[in-house]
Amino acid sequence: xxxxxxxxxxxxxxxxxxxxxxxxxxxxxxxxxxxxxxxxxxxxxxxxxxxxxxxxxxxxxxxxxxxxxxxxxxxxxxxxx
Numbered sequence: 001x002x003x004x005x006x007x008x009x010x011x012x013x014x015x016x017x018x019x020x021x022x023x024x025x026x027x028x029x030x031x032x033x034x035x036x037x038x039x040x041x042x043x044x045x046x047x048x049x050x051x052x053x054x055x056x057x058x059x060x061x062x063x064x065x066x067x068x069x070x071x072x073x074x075x076x077x078x079x080x081x
Contacts, residue, residue: 008067013059020055021048 030047033040040047 005067009060009063013056013063016059016062017052017056020059021052024051024055 025048030040030042030044033047042050
């Protein structure tokens with residue numbers, strides 16, 4: 001059951017991260033990015049990879065929170081309550 005819950009979290013987050021990646025980098029050139037006032041001197045592929053994993057982590061947090069809030073037995077200890 002734990003593996004199924006992880007997939008409930010990871011798979012929608014993976015899809016959301018892919019969509020966010022497409023939207024963000026359709027509008028932003030990775031070579032124009034700056035970090036702490038300096039130009040980010042990473043390759044475009046490194047920027048795409050790092051941003052995809054950052055989007056995935058944020059989306060996983062949202063999915064995990066949704067699963068936590070949608071599971072009533074985690075709060076009361078009684079199923080269906």
